Amino acid sequence: xxxxxxxxxxLCFAYPDGTEALNGVSFRLEHGEAVGLVxxxxxxxxxxxxxxxxxxxxxxxxxNVGGTILAKNTxxxxxKRMGFVFQDPEDQxxxxxxFDDVAFGxxxxxxxxxxxxxxxxxxxxxxxxxxxxxxxxxxxxGGEKRAVAIATVLSMLPDILVMDEPxxxxxxxxxxxLIELLKKFTHTRLVAxxxxxxxxxxxxxxxxxxxxxxxxxxxxREIFENAELLERCHLEPPLCMQGKC
Amino acid sequence: MGRVDPSLFxxxxxxxxxxxxxxxxxxxxxVTFAFVLTVTSFGKxxxxxxxxxxxxxxxxxxxxxxxxxxxxxxALFVLPFALFVGLFNPLFDRQAxxxxxxxxxxxxxxxxxxxxxxxLLAVTSAILLVMTTPFDRLCLGLxxxxxxxxxxxxxxxxxxxxxxxxxxxxxMVRAHDLRxxxxxxxxxxxxxGSMIGLLLLRALDRATRVHRAMLVRGFDxxxxxxxxxxxxxxxxxxxxxxxxxxxxxxRFVNLPEWLFGWVVGK
Numbered sequence: 001x002x003x004x005x006x007x008x009x010x011l012c013f014a015y016p017d018g019t020e021a022l023n024g025v026s027f028r029l030e031h032g033e034a035v036g037l038v039x040x041x042x043x044x045x046x047x048x049x050x051x052x053x054x055x056x057x058x059x060x061x062x063x064n065v066g067g068t069i070l071a072k073n074t075x076x077x078x079x080k081r082m083g084f085v086f087q088d089p090e091d092q093x094x095x096x097x098x099f100d101d102v103a104f105g106x107x108x109x110x111x112x113x114x115x116x117x118x119x120x121x122x123x124x125x126x127x128x129x130x131x132x133x134x135x136x137x138x139x140x141x142g143g144e145k146r147a148v149a150i151a152t153v154l155s156m157l158p159d160i161l162v163m164d165e166p167x168x169x170x171x172x173x174x175x176x177x178l179i180e181l182l183k184k185f186t187h188t189r190l191v192a193x194x195x196x197x198x199x200x201x202x203x204x205x206x207x208x209x210x211x212x213x214x215x216x217x218x219x220x221r222e223i224f225e226n227a228e229l230l231e232r233c234h235l236e237p238p239l240c241m242q243g244k245c
Numbered sequence: 246m247g248r249v250d251p252s253l254f255x256x257x258x259x260x261x262x263x264x265x266x267x268x269x270x271x272x273x274x275x276v277t278f279a280f281v282l283t284v285t286s287f288g289k290x291x292x293x294x295x296x297x298x299x300x301x302x303x304x305x306x307x308x309x310x311x312x313x314x315x316x317x318x319x320a321l322f323v324l325p326f327a328l329f330v331g332l333f334n335p336l337f338d339r340q341a342x343x344x345x346x347x348x349x350x351x352x353x354x355x356x357x358x359x360x361x362x363x364x365l366l367a368v369t370s371a372i373l374l375v376m377t378t379p380f381d382r383l384c385l386g387l388x389x390x391x392x393x394x395x396x397x398x399x400x401x402x403x404x405x406x407x408x409x410x411x412x413x414x415x416x417m418v419r420a421h422d423l424r425x426x427x428x429x430x431x432x433x434x435x436x437x438g439s440m441i442g443l444l445l446l447r448a449l450d451r452a453t454r455v456h457r458a459m460l461v462r463g464f465d466x467x468x469x470x471x472x473x474x475x476x477x478x479x480x481x482x483x484x485x486x487x488x489x490x491x492x493x494x495x496r497f498v499n500l501p502e503w504l505f506g507w508v509v510g511k
Contacts, residue, residue, distance in 0.1 A: 055457050076463070084461040091454040094405055096381035100470055107470075108463030138408050156462065 003066035004031040004159040004188045006052070006082075011061035013051055021047035022058065023212035029160070029188050036199030036220060037192040039209035040234035045192040046087075048209065049164050052190075053084050066159055080109065083158030083187070087165040089145035093137040098129070098148050101137055105156040123155035124148070127181060143174030150181070160188040167195045196224065196238035208233050267309060269474055270378050270386030272481035276488045277374045283492040284366045289356040290342060293501045295363065301488070302369045309377045316376065320369045327364030331357040380404045385474055398468050406451070413447055414440075 006029040013022040021044045029035055039045050050056045052063055054075040063070035065078045086092045095101035102120040111119070124130045127147040132140065140148060146166065153161065166182075167175045175198070182189065182202040191203055199206055199220055206223045208216040210233040216223050223229065224237045236242070268276075280301055287295060306313050338353035374383065381401065388397045417440055422430050432440070456464075476482075494500065 050457070053457075053461050055460065079461050079463060082461070084458075086454065086458050088454070090409060091451065092458045094402065094455055094459065095468075095470070096379070096401070096405065100381070104459075104464075104469070105462040108465065138405070152462065 005029060005064075005066060006160055006188060006190065007062075007064040008052070009062045009064070011048070011051060011058050011063065013047055013056060013058045020212050022051065022061075024061070025209070025212070025214055026061075027207055027214060027217055029190060031188055032186055033205060034182065034185075034189040034191070034203045036196075036203035036206040037190055037209065038194070038196060038199060038206060038235065039215075043209040043233070044212040045209055046164060049084070049162055049190075049192055052162060053082060054078055080156065081159045083153035083156055083161045085150055085153050085161070085163040085166060087168060089142075089149035092149040092152060093140075093145060096136060097133075098124070098135050098137055098140070099133045101148065102151050102155045105152060109156065119155045119157070120151075123151040126154055127151045128177065142169045143171060143177070146170060146174065146178065158187065160190070161185060163189070163191045163193075165193050165195075166191060167193060167198050196235070197240050200224065200238045200240060208235070210234075267377060268484045269476045269481040270382045271390055271474070271476060272485045273374055273378055274383070274386055274390065275485050277370050279489050279492050280370045281367045283496050284363050284370075286496060287359070287363070289359055290352060292355060292359050292362065294495070294499055295359070295366065297495045297500045298366055298492075300491075302366070302373060305373050305377065311373060311376050316369065316372055319372045320365060323368045324361070324365065327361050327368075330364070331360035334360070381470065382474070385470060389474055394467060401468060402455075406448075406455075409451065410444070410448055414444055417444065 008028070009026050011022050011025040012020070014020045023044075025044070025048060027035075037045055037048065047056065051058045052065075052070075054063075054070050057072075063078075065081050068074050068077050068081075070078050093101050095104055099120055102123055103116050106116045106119045120133070121130065124133055127150050129144060129147045129151060132144055132148060137145070137148065146169075150163075150166075167178055170178060175195075179198055179201050182191065182198075189203070191199065193199060203220055205218065206216075206220040207214055208223060208229065215233050216226070216229050224241055227237070230236060267273075280298070284295070284298060302316070305311065306316060334357045335351060335353035338356060339351045341349035342352040342355050343350040378386075384397050384401050384404075387400070388394060418432070421432060421436065421440070425432075
């Protein structure tokens with residue numbers, strides 16, 4: 001199982017208007033690690049995730065997913081291994097019913113019908129949404145949409161899960177369920193979020209991005225105890241460390 | 246934008262369960278196409294010969310438990326367009342064609358009524374198609390009938406994202422109304438222009454994000470779905486043939502005249 005690692009080396013990306021979103025980002029995620037990716041607005045988190053999935057082509061540096069280097073001809077292979085959960089589940093759910101949406105990935109992988117059905121069932125059960133299977137995707141609540149969006153990715157059996165703001169728009173119970181789910185997963189996880197309390201609970205390690213660079217990388221508690229670092233990166237300690245909960 | 250009756254764009258109630266007794270979508274497509282073809286093939290002064298065709302919407306509404314009220318409401322929404330098409334006929338075609346109770350009716354009025362009837366019939370049949378069969382099954386039916394996949398995929402996405410677009414438009418109108426004056430604020434033309442432009446930009450952004458979400462899940466241009474269709478000759482074949490025969494009968498035999506003759510003769 002050693003191929004479930006993600007190695008990013010000296011990644012650079014600049015938008016056509018010249019804005020440097022990523023400026024030499026390097027880190028490595030080992031098999032099964034859960035890592036929070038935090039940073040202020042515009043720090044480069046979303047661009048980072050897009051670059052990992054090959055949705056924007058970096059201008060320099062390498063992304064190595066389990067031994068495969070991201071390039072134009074390996075994008076398909078990389079995407080098979082990496083499950084990507086988008087910030088807005090409305091973007092992720094585009095098929096008529098929940099079942100069809102969860103089946104979309106496995107069908108594209110060319111699996112047989114019984115295999116696809118069992119994958120869909122298992123993924124929906126995994127996120128507690130088995131009862132939604134026949135529902136149209138646009139009729140779900142925010143929490144249900146999020147759960148199904150995660151299931152759409154789980155059904156492809158990815159080695160690595162990448163999530164962009166998974167707790168945004170969730171009510172407290174939905175958020176709690178998400179945290180429990182994240183803790184339960186055994187995949188290598190990279191969670192980009194502003195929800196620092198979620199990171200404290202679900203990710204033992206944190207990477208702080210600031211102005212397109214890695215400002216810090218280490219155990220979450222240590223990072224969030226470093227007041228000077230947080231101040232510099234326009235962050236605050238999680239509420240649970242401010243004694244507010 | 247926000248004043249359009251939302252139910253017009255609501256998904257059909259025919260979603261998911263309770264579909265087993267309904268004909269295969271391919272049968273429905275063929276019958277609807279044949280119906281529209283029959284309706285439009287009549288001459289411009291035909292009125293009485295069109296009347297038997299009303300049997301089709303009535304039968305489908307009754308057979309498949311479609312709400313007649315909802316069907317009519319949707320059909321009436323399109324009526325003004327039909328009226329507009331025939332609006333000038335009475336002005337240009339003034340020659341008397343019929344005399345009813347001592348009043349001469351011009352060809353223009355007759356063709357105006359005929360156009361209205363034909364549009365109502367055609368529109369009703371199209372609405373019935375969508376109301377009786379879930380949209381995804383209709384698309385699947387099209388695909389099985391070898392309609393180019395790119396068109397079917399576009400239809401699927403149009404349907405899925407119509408609701409999102411509607412939601413965005415409604416939110417925009419609400420935001421406008423909350424900051425505008427009066428109880429029922431009107432949107433100024435210049436504001437409407439920029440709102441529509443913004444809606445287009447948002448739609449483009451959304452399309453990019455959706456496309457990305459599809460790419461990362463292995464999309465290669467083909468939308469694969471797990472819903473096999475089964476065309477049963479005893480159910481769908483009979484359904485299709487029976488209706489086509491009926492339409493042919495209405496088209497080539499003057500049923501109202503024959504019926505009238507039969508009743509009078511008796």
